[in-house]
Amino acid sequence: MENAIEVKGLAKYFSNFRAVESIDFHVKKGEIFGFLGPSGSGKTTTIKILTGQLDPTVGEAFVFGEKVSKLKNSNARKRFGVLTDNSGLYVRLSIFDNLKLYCQLYDLPISKIDEALGFVNLKEASKKKVSELSKGMMQRVLLARAILHEPELLFLDEPTSALDPVNTLHIYEGLRALNKKGTTIFLTTHDMHEADTLCDRVAFLNKGKIQLMDEPRNLKKQYADSTITMELTNDEQVTIRKDAAGAEAMYQLMMENRLVTVHSNEPTLGDIFVRVTGGELV
Numbered sequence: 001m002e003n004a005i006e007v008k009g010l011a012k013y014f015s016n017f018r019a020v021e022s023i024d025f026h027v028k029k030g031e032i033f034g035f036l037g038p039s040g041s042g043k044t045t046t047i048k049i050l051t052g053q054l055d056p057t058v059g060e061a062f063v064f065g066e067k068v069s070k071l072k073n074s075n076a077r078k079r080f081g082v083l084t085d086n087s088g089l090y091v092r093l094s095i096f097d098n099l100k101l102y103c104q105l106y107d108l109p110i111s112k113i114d115e116a117l118g119f120v121n122l123k124e125a126s127k128k129k130v131s132e133l134s135k136g137m138m139q140r141v142l143l144a145r146a147i148l149h150e151p152e153l154l155f156l157d158e159p160t161s162a163l164d165p166v167n168t169l170h171i172y173e174g175l176r177a178l179n180k181k182g183t184t185i186f187l188t189t190h191d192m193h194e195a196d197t198l199c200d201r202v203a204f205l206n207k208g209k210i211q212l213m214d215e216p217r218n219l220k221k222q223y224a225d226s227t228i229t230m231e232l233t234n235d236e237q238v239t240i241r242k243d244a245a246g247a248e249a250m251y252q253l254m255m256e257n258r259l260v261t262v263h264s265n266e267p268t269l270g271d272i273f274v275r276v277t278g279g280e281l282v
């Protein structure tokens, strides 16, 4: 499969501070790739480099096979959409009028606005001025703008950080639907549950370095502790290993009709992150 993004030995220094250090990864076309890390780990810096907003200090990055340094003047730019907290919206204009400007810029029919606002659950607020929006509404307008031109590749910097649970689930559904239609998604988050729910593959970023990269289910298998916890009729919890002795113990409990629930003790991505980095997720 062709790669949408390729990154080789990429680093970004701000004076002597190393925000991103020597990272290598690729994102295949059609993937949802999660770039995970705590606050300050270098996620936004990487997105800014990949979208041509910042130059790397060392290394190379390619989007659709084109060097990111050349994206500013290239057709490749029209093939991706970006959601960052850098709004660039006109605060005195309504949501609709802001998106209309984008339609004109990208030569899109105005009908796209309704579609994009439906995607972010904001159809009914389309006449509201941007200056009157809550943080979560603003984030959804920016997401609507990022998808307006139906990009092949979406860069999303913490796309649900300001959203309530209902809108978060709505956006997850929308992103899955977009991905099914072929959109590649590069997503940063510090929300490990979000990453687990959405991503085909994830990279753990810590202090500017990639520490682990794989499919969430492979990571969970790799770091599984091979135990099962059972809850019994007297509210007691019993943990057994997944071996012959464990099977015998479970069999006994079932024969005695004492078993209520069974949980396989898989680690979460958050547990794995903390184990691998020795750090905390902020």
Ligand SMILES: Nc1ncnc2c1ncn2[C@@H]1O[C@H](COP(=O)(O)OP(=O)(O)OP(=O)(O)O)[C@@H](O)[C@H]1O
Binding pocket: 014, 017, 019, 037, 038, 039, 040, 041, 042, 043, 044, 045, 046, 190
């Ligand atoms: N323009 C800049 N000048 C100096 N340091 C910077 C600059 N931009 C980012 N940094 C530093 O680089 C590091 C990585 O920042 P970055 O914004 O990429 O982190 P992040 O993982 O996106 O964090 P968050 O989740 O809080 O947004 C931080 O220590 C930050 O202070």
